[in-house]
Amino acid sequence: MNILRYFPIAGGVFLIIWMWKKDWFQPFRIQQLFPKSDKLFFEIKQSFTTLIMFTIVGMTTFVLAKSGVIKTYVYRDIDIHGWGYAVLSFFLIWLWQETWFYWMHRAVHTKKLYKWVHSVHHKSVNPSPLAAYSFHYIEAALEAIYLPIFIMVVPLHFNVLIIHTFFVMLLNVYFHTGYEFYSKNWLNHPILKWINPATHHNLHHSKFHGNYSLYLNFWDRIMGTNFPYYESYYREVTERRNSELKNRKENSILKGSEKVVREQYGI
Ligand SMILES: [Zn+2]
Ligand SMILES: [Zn+2]
Numbered sequence: 001m002n003i004l005r006y007f008p009i010a011g012g013v014f015l016i017i018w019m020w021k022k023d024w025f026q027p028f029r030i031q032q033l034f035p036k037s038d039k040l041f042f043e044i045k046q047s048f049t050t051l052i053m054f055t056i057v058g059m060t061t062f063v064l065a066k067s068g069v070i071k072t073y074v075y076r077d078i079d080i081h082g083w084g085y086a087v088l089s090f091f092l093i094w095l096w097q098e099t100w101f102y103w104m105h106r107a108v109h110t111k112k113l114y115k116w117v118h119s120v121h122h123k124s125v126n127p128s129p130l131a132a133y134s135f136h137y138i139e140a141a142l143e144a145i146y147l148p149i150f151i152m153v154v155p156l157h158f159n160v161l162i163i164h165t166f167f168v169m170l171l172n173v174y175f176h177t178g179y180e181f182y183s184k185n186w187l188n189h190p191i192l193k194w195i196n197p198a199t200h201h202n203l204h205h206s207k208f209h210g211n212y213s214l215y216l217n218f219w220d221r222i223m224g225t226n227f228p229y230y231e232s233y234y235r236e237v238t239e240r241r242n243s244e245l246k247n248r249k250e251n252s253i254l255k256g257s258e259k260v261v262r263e264q265y266g267i
Pocket of ligand 1: 132
């Protein structure tokens, strides 16, 4: 299913934000420059590799479970554990994936693994939405196996599994979009600051050794691995965006009134 939805979604976001409405979205850009086209082709190529690895991990899990080699706890009858548990399990798998991702990410940032595996993802210093799945094949497998591990231990309704994978794919694309849409005060809010804005992972791509978490910020805060200037950089990005948006609005009002005056006096 990932194969069917990844390219239409990541490609669609790319076509709208990076191409069709590029000028309109410019104030929202985190890094002002755009990457060269060879980087974009590389991201597309590696995304294919990742989708193949995701399929291999998924099919292997399915075959092993069907043949009884492993036992999984995926169920289809919602009444077995109830709706409350279904909702809870959505958050459980999200937390588990965040934990898996953070520590796997720290591991692939060690010298040897970085050079061999993770440097592929970091070729995108200024990522596009298509960098979301731009991984070395080993990292693609590492990114995927948190799911089989989880369902071998914890019961998960089939639909929750589908919603979860779709949800995290959307977040992943968003974090690599290269644009910041969250409010300027996001990191000052006592709850929202635990949810990463796109700038958080974008900064990881441009500066490498910090900001290792993806969707939620708790591991970076516990381990002290947020970049020390993360919050001030976020402020800088969002203040620049807000002031560009304000200028654009004022200019369009000015142009509008100029047009009215011209029409009134026929000049
Ligand atoms: Zn990334
Ligand atoms: Zn990294």
